Amino acid sequence: MIQVTAQTLGGHIGQEVTLDGWVHRVRAMGNFAFLLVRDGRGVVQTVLEDPRLVEGLNLESAVRVTGRVVGEPRSSSGAELRVTSIEALSPALEPPPFDLNKKALEVKLDAILDHRSLSLRHPKERAVFRIEGELVECFRSYLRGQGFTEIFTSKIVAAGTEGGANLFPIEYMGTRAYLAQSPQFYKQMMIGVFGRVFEVGHVYRAEPHYTSRHINEYLSLDLEMGFIESEEDVMRMEMGFLATLMGRLEETCAEEIALLGARIPAPQAELPQITLAEAKEVLRQRFGKELSEEDDLDPESERLLCQHSAEKLGSEFLFVTRYPISVRPMYAMPDRERPGATKSFDLLFRGMEVTTGGQRIHEHAMLVASIKNRGLDPEDFAFYLEPFKHGMPPHGGLAIGAERLTSKLLDLENIRQAALFPRDIKRLTP
RNA sequence: GGGGUCGUGGUGUAGCGGUUAACAUGCCAGCCUGUCACGCUGGAGACCGCGGGUUCGAUUCCCGUCGACCCCGCCA
Numbered sequence: 001m002i003q004v005t006a007q008t009l010g011g012h013i014g015q016e017v018t019l020d021g022w023v024h025r026v027r028a029m030g031n032f033a034f035l036l037v038r039d040g041r042g043v044v045q046t047v048l049e050d051p052r053l054v055e056g057l058n059l060e061s062a063v064r065v066t067g068r069v070v071g072e073p074r075s076s077s078g079a080e081l082r083v084t085s086i087e088a089l090s091p092a093l094e095p096p097p098f099d100l101n102k103k104a105l106e107v108k109l110d111a112i113l114d115h116r117s118l119s120l121r122h123p124k125e126r127a128v129f130r131i132e133g134e135l136v137e138c139f140r141s142y143l144r145g146q147g148f149t150e151i152f153t154s155k156i157v158a159a160g161t162e163g164g165a166n167l168f169p170i171e172y173m174g175t176r177a178y179l180a181q182s183p184q185f186y187k188q189m190m191i192g193v194f195g196r197v198f199e200v201g202h203v204y205r206a207e208p209h210y211t212s213r214h215i216n217e218y219l220s221l222d223l224e225m226g227f228i229e230s231e232e233d234v235m236r237m238e239m240g241f242l243a244t245l246m247g248r249l250e251e252t253c254a255e256e257i258a259l260l261g262a263r264i265p266a267p268q269a270e271l272p273q274i275t276l277a278e279a280k281e282v283l284r285q286r287f288g289k290e291l292s293e294e295d296d297l298d299p300e301s302e303r304l305l306c307q308h309s310a311e312k313l314g315s316e317f318l319f320v321t322r323y324p325i326s327v328r329p330m331y332a333m334p335d336r337e338r339p340g341a342t343k344s345f346d347l348l349f350r351g352m353e354v355t356t357g358g359q360r361i362h363e364h365a366m367l368v369a370s371i372k373n374r375g376l377d378p379e380d381f382a383f384y385l386e387p388f389k390h391g392m393p394p395h396g397g398l399a400i401g402a403e404r405l406t407s408k409l410l411d412l413e414n415i416r417q418a419a420l421f422p423r424d425i426k427r428l429t430p
Numbered sequence: 431g432g433g434g435u436c437g438u439g440g441u442g443u444a445g446c447g448g449u450u451a452a453c454a455u456g457c458c459a460g461c462c463u464g465u466c467a468c469g470c471u472g473g474a475g476a477c478c479g480c481g482g483g484u485u486c487g488a489u490u491c492c493c494g495u496c497g498a499c500c501c502c503g504c505c506a
Contacts, residue, residue: 025466025467027464027465027466027468028462028468029462029463029464029465029468029469030461030462030463031462031463032463032464033465034464034465034466034468036466045465045466047464049463059456072464074464074465074466075464075465075466076465076466077466094440095440095456095457096440096441096456097440097441098440098441098442098455098456099441099442099455099456101467102455102467103467106441106442106443106455107441107442108441108442108498108499109498109499110497110498110499111441111442166504166505182506203506205504205505205506207504207505208431209431209502209503209504209505210499210500210501211500211501211502212499212500212501213505213506214504214505214506215506218506219506220506221506296504296505298502298503299501299502300502346506352506353505353506354506355506356505356506399506400506401505401506402506403506404506405506414499414500415506426497426498
């Protein structure tokens with residue numbers, strides 16, 4: 001017997017096939033019925049000449065249906081499966097808590113997350129994660145093509161990379177450890193080994209915030225590259241990745257993108273960039289918003305700048321560069337030409353910061369001085385500092401928040417919708 | 431840590447100082463041979479989050495509490 005899926009059914013007209021999936025909807029028409037079977041990626045309309053075949057089968061029951069595929073102009077898909085038998089592999093014990101077969105899942109976020117394993121069955125909910133999976137896959141394949149090596153660093157660490165305030169402490173063999181807030185130190189250390197590395201992994205932030213763009217565990221797409229001329233090399237790498245991603249998503253996720261009604265930006269070889277100082281000037285002149293020199297951008301400014309970029313600079317992306325030393329971590333490379341500034345950047349997209357990156361300090365003495373300037377003790381960073389005594393090339397890197405990029409790409413209202421099982425200030429289950 | 435909004439059948443909403451608490455969807459029963467958000471008829475399902483107060487009377491007003499969501503600081 002031929003096994004088909006929602007994707008492949010149309011190629012088997014005239015054949016006897018089986019299809020595995022879940023009872024998505026039943027439309028009983030009297031002497032016959034339409035049974036919609038949802039499988040891992042699509043939904044197939046099947047026809048039952050005897051509607052009693054589904055009697056007593058709740059929605060969401062796992063079934064194996066057998067029948068013949070026929071071309072059928074009356075069906076909007078052009079083909080349908082005429083079912084001769086239905087095997088209930090695992091009947092649903094009760095109806096689902098909300099309607100999974102409507103066009104949109106009209107349920108409050110709270111209920112969606114409380115019943116995550118069920119809400120994800122909705123075609124639109126799960127589409128988000130097929131796209132997110134493609135995004136990660138593209139990140140990997142693009143960087144491999146650029147000579148990067150994938151690394152897997154420990155998420156259990158002895159100290160944080162940028163201060164200790166927002167770390168999750170854990171009990172570790174009688175001593176205190178922390179969940180990693182970033183693979184920063186390790187990816188830099190691996191520059192001395194591979195030259196170019198990347199990592200896809202969860203990172204942890206214990207910040208007690210509750211907003212639509214924060215979760216306490218998020219997927220960080222990190223890269224770090226050695227032998228660079230400046231942070232511009234890192235920005236170019238990100239532009240290359242993003243252009244490739246946009247083209248690829250349109251190819252591999254067309255169905256999901258259409259289902260979600262998402263607007264994927266057209267691939268652009270170059271993305272606009274402005275310095276932080278220029279950005280503040282735009283905010284002042286165009287939007288009447290005053291920010292002091294030390295201020296970082298607040299969320300409203302990020303939204304306004306993206307509006308500006310879309311309207312005047314021809315892109316929904318915008319690099320903001322040359323952040324001051326005061327708002328960047330100790331490893332950020334100072335800009336020799338502009339005292340007080342660093343060779344760093346953020347990437348804004350549709351109103352949100354989706355990336356932070358920059359060139360790093362690679363000279364041992366300068367790094368030690370920077371650590372001391374922050375009131376930190378270089379002794380505490382001995383393991384990190386070691387490779388810097390042994391030929392650490394000029395290097396830089398960045399981190400992309402996968403859920404943030406995904407949620408903005410798909411116009412999701414809340415970042416939690418781009419996390420399978422989000423961890424936030426209140427939610428530890430499911 | 432600070433500020434705001436909201437808690438009404440399974441789900442999503444409406445309403446309001448006195449109501450048989452409404453609508454949609456789901457569920458149950460019946461009808462329907464081409465639906466694709468199928469349709470039609472009937473039915474069940476809510477002590478209006480919890481506690482206290484004001485009032486002749488509170489789901490409605492006030493206070494507290496718990497919960498949810500949003501914004502800010504910070505960040506991806």
